[in-house]
Amino acid sequence: MDDSKEKQPPVPVESTVPQAVVSRLSLYLRELQQLVHEGHATTNSTQLGTLLGFTDAQVRKDLAYFGQFGYPGIGYRCEELIAAIKKILGTDRSWPVAVVGLGNLGRALLRYRGFNQQGFRFVAAFDVDTHKIGETVEGIEVFHLDDLSEVVAAKGIRLAIVAVPGSAAQAVADALVAAGIEGILNFAPVTLALPDHVSRVGVDLAIELEQLSFAVVNRPENP
Amino acid sequence: MDDSKEKQPPVPVESTVPQAVVSRLSLYLRELQQLVHEGHATTNSTQLGTLLGFTDAQVRKDLAYFGQFGYPGIGYRCEELIAAIKKILGTDRSWPVAVVGLGNLGRALLRYRGFNQQGFRFVAAFDVDTHKIGETVEGIEVFHLDDLSEVVAAKGIRLAIVAVPGSAAQAVADALVAAGIEGILNFAPVTLALPDHVSRVGVDLAIELEQLSFAVVNRPENP
DNA sequence: TAGATTGTTAATCGATTAACAATC
DNA sequence: TAGATTGTTAATCGATTAACAATC
Helix, strand or coil, X not given: CCCCCCCCCCCCCCCCCCHHHHHHHHHHHHHHHHHHHCCCCEECHHHHHHHHCCCHHHHHHHHHCCCCXXXXXXXXXXXXXXXXXXXXXXXXXXXXXXXXXXXXXXXXXXXXXXXXXXXXXXXXXEECCCCCCCCEECCEEEEEHHHHHHHHHHHCCCEEEECCCHHHHHHHHHHHHHCCCCEEEECCCCCCCCCCCCEEEECCHHHHHHHHHHHHHCCCCCC | CCCCCCCCCCCCCCCCCCHHHHHHHXXXXXXXXXXXXXXXXXXXXXXXXXXXXXXXXXXXXXXXXXXXXXXXCCEEEHHHHHHHHXXXXXXXXXXXXXXXXXXXXXXXXXXXXXXXXXXXXXXXXXXXXXXXXXXXXXXXXXXXXXXXXXXXXXXXXXXXXXCCCHHHHHHHHHHHHHCCXXXXXXXXXXXXXXXXXXXXXXXXXXXXXXXHHHHHHCCCCCC
């Protein structure tokens, strides 16, 4: 229905993409990487859907939000689709990330290998405990929270992880916003109030277990 | 204010409750606990909605899935609604939980205080590294994975957290299923294949950062 | 070519929001 | 009583699924 330039990735993603689609995009990426790991060169919407518990139609519809990545009669070339999804998610590059809060969780996150493999690298950690300042964890220097703005600017940090107690989280978030951070992954069990121009993702570990508890208690036939 | 049988929590929750509603239920609970902490005795759907970024109608509709908890003209009594939501989620009791995998993440989870406050307590940890067996972390004994069934049965464990490398996760999940576990919280970056009678919640830390990356890259007016 | 599978449109299904009588 | 706020129904909106022509 058009002529000159067919296969451009159409409108480069507006605010019209449902959040649920973006979540599934990450799952497709993970599954595709697994498939490559197992030696598959191509896959298709039925296989991807079956692995993840989605319909084939949903897989195709989700991808269609971002462009045309498949080959009728063939399916999808894994490596090609992986590259395309990484570009969409913004993880075709490596993001410098900061961690705030060096308790159990903060330290564990600094040591977690999974981030580096997906396009994120820790470049600074922050705490308010003077005993920890200057320390190095996994090769990452620990700064005082007071130096946040300075370090964020110097290292070009745009994303931060909040791993402080709930009572301190909002103050830390405010400091991060003031320092110019653009996105916050929050592990503190509170709802952060943030300006619209700062993105937010929240993970509450206790809530995840609550969801599991609900599922177990309310499983069909389970009093 | 009623007599014989009006205000029963109606049909005690079928499979008709959308997953999204259950997620929000946990958020309502967290917010209510915060409100109590701040000294509020009552709240209402507008306040709860505003704090969480939902409409007041959604708050009321969500709660209506489970019964009638409010007072027209008044709102909701915080403590009362907290008790009701805990009962719905199944966290009005304390669940014995097992952790499998004592790497950085597994250890951090064992030490994390947030679980105990919400109705979960660790009663056993498992690993395959013989150096760790018999060790005690935060007062929790570390067993060999081979003893899973035995310990699970002895301690009445129904929920487990998987914090092992992705390459080991499915085998661990299979062992958990064989041991009679009913729900798995999975931190490994793989999609676990589980029988229908075992519930599953997945948290992939890298995926959470990917979602943040996407949000930042595709923010309105941001090339 | 015949078979397979895409991208996309239309139909269905489900979830959110608005509105309001009932109630405290 | 007047004011506030619920629970619930109806209207709207959005997301998922089914179906199929186009394509490799």
